[in-house]
Amino acid sequence: MRHSPSFPDCLRLLLFLGLAGTGPVATVTAAPEEAKTAPRAALTVTTIAPRSEVWPETIxxxxxxxxWRDLAVAAQVGGLAVVEMPVEVGSVVHRGDLLARLAQDSLKALVAQKEAEVARARAALEEAVANGERARKARGGEAFSEQKIVQYLVAEKSAKAAVAVAEAALRVEEVRLAQTEFRAFADGVITARGVTLGSVVPVGAELFRILVxxxxxxxxxxxxxxxxxxxxxxxxxxxxxxxxxxxxxxxxxxxxxxxxxxxxxxxxxxxxxxxxxxxxxxxxxxxxxxxPALSVPQSAVVFRDGHAYLFGIDPEERVVRHKVTIGRHHQGRVEILGAPPELTRVVATGGAFLNQGDRVRVVSEAAPASPDDSAVAIATPADTLPGSGSEAPAGTPVTHPPTAAVDTPCTATPTAAADTPCAAPPATADPDP
Known part of the structure; x- marks a missing residue:
């Protein structure tokens, strides 16, 4: 036989179920209504003031x-082969260093020939000088006629001229021999080479170029x-x-x-x-x-549709967009031309994510944003904490309390019949079959 629950027990059970089912629902459904009137913050930003500086004027x-100075080394003698070349492109050379040498055998033979001609001319000169001295001493006497005296004196002058000609010819060949060696005119670097070993060099051919x-x-x-x-x-x-x-x-x-x-x-x-x-x-x-220049960091300038903008903050912490003209760039900063007078503070970074009228939260310039601010950049609708009646700060993640468990004590006033929690009493099994 089963016992029916008493009336007080049923009343307590109904009252508990009513409170457990309606309390959390009222709190959750109220949040969207409050979100309609809660302020919305888009970003946490840092503001800075434009800075007046003196910048260099540049072109x-x-x-x-x-x-800076480019020297060309060219051949002044031709028809000779390159037999020595100790430098390459990129070699560092000093004034007087040997760059290349041409074959010298033929020119050395010519030099020897000219030296012999000089010796012969000097011997002839000695004879002519002796004859001239005798002619000058015999002048006025009967040993030589006047015609003979003139011949001896003229022969002496001709011998002197012949020696000069022979010596000049010798110097020409010596110069040609010296020109078979190419040396650096100044300190520098070889930037170009126009010949190789064995090449027959024509007159005027460029062999090297030197960067002085x-x-x-x-x-x-x-x-x-x-x-x-x-x-x-x-x-x-x-x-x-x-x-x-x-x-x-x-x-x-x-x-x-x-x-x-x-x-x-x-x-x-x-x-x-x-x-x-x-x-x-x-x-x-x-x-x-x-x-002078009025400047801001480059990160503060935002380019949209081909124009430059700066974002200011009004007293209500809302974004105000200002179209500006930029000028010079210097050490990571940009010159602002024709800035409006009210532009005393601008958003330092993140302007690309802002629009006209957006509400922001401004932090001090010296104090960087906390990790929480950077992690929750977009503010959520304002919520009220259940049971407290206070508004949650903008930008704070919403957390809802868990739904009351079945065994939560009832907050209703106990009845006179019993001062016990509202938990339903366990059913008593009927001992009778």
Whole structure:
């Protein structure tokens, strides 16, 4: 036989089920209504103030790199073969170093021949001088006629001239012999070689080219409007296509413009150890003075639809977009031209994710955002904590309390019949079958 539960027990069970089923539902369904009125923050941002500085005034230009001084070593004698060449392209040479040698046998033979002719002419000169002395002593006497005396004196002069001719011919052959050796005119680097061992060299053939002292110059191409500002001695920063930056100085500015390009050349000296190579193209900036600049970091400038923008923050912490004009670039900062007066603080980074009117949370410039701020960049709708009635801060992840378990004590006022929890009493089994 089964016993029916008493009325107080049924009342307690119904009251417990009612509270457990309606309490959490009321809290969860109320959150969307409150989210409609809660403020929404898009990002946590850091603001900075534009900075007034004095920046160098520069002129941009392009041009190629050339040898500062390029020496050509050419043959002055022809028809001789190259028998010795101790240098290659890229060899570092010093003034007087041997570069190449031609065959010398034929020229040495000619030199010996001319030396013999000089000796013969000098012997003839000695005889002529002796005859002349006798003729001068016999003048006025009867030993020699006047005609004979004149002949001896003329022969003496002719012998002296013959010696001079023979000596000159000897010097010519000695010079030709010396020209078979090619030596460096200055310190530098071999940049080109036009012959090989065994080649027969014609007169005027270029054998080598030498980059004097290994120095390179940049020839900056300037338009007519830039010429007035460029002067010798100004500092130049050259950026070759190979990378890096080289500091140089303007040596001279060409006095005329090229008729075809309508440009003038500014010759810029570069240090010998710059690593630049002739033939490279380079961009550069010439510092011509200084000028004040209002600047912001490059990260603060956002480009959209071909225009530059800065994002300011109004008193209500909402984004205000300002269209600006940018000028010079210097050390990671950008010059702002014609900035509006109200633009006293701008968003430092992350402007690409902002739009006009977005609400943001501003943190101090000196204090970086915490890891939590960076992890929760997009704020969630505001929620109220269950049972507290207080609004959750914007940007805080929402957490809901777990649903009450079945064995949670009831908060309703106990009845007079029993002061026990609302848990349903266990059913008593009927002992009777």
């Amino acid at each position: 941009r230009a392009g041009g190629a790199l050339f040898a 002292e290994g120095r390179v110059e940049w020839r900056a191409e300037l338009v007519a409007s830039q010429l007035a500002a460029v002067h010798p001695g100004q500092a130049v920063e050259v950026r070759p296509a190979s990378g890096g930056s080289i500091t140089g100085r303007v040596r001279v500015v060409a006095p005329t413009l090229d008729a075809a390009t309508r440009k003038a050349i500014a010759y810029v000296d570069l240090p010998a150890d710059s690593g630049a190579r002739p033939g490279m193209f380079a961009q550069g900036t010439i510092t011509v003075g200084e000028r």
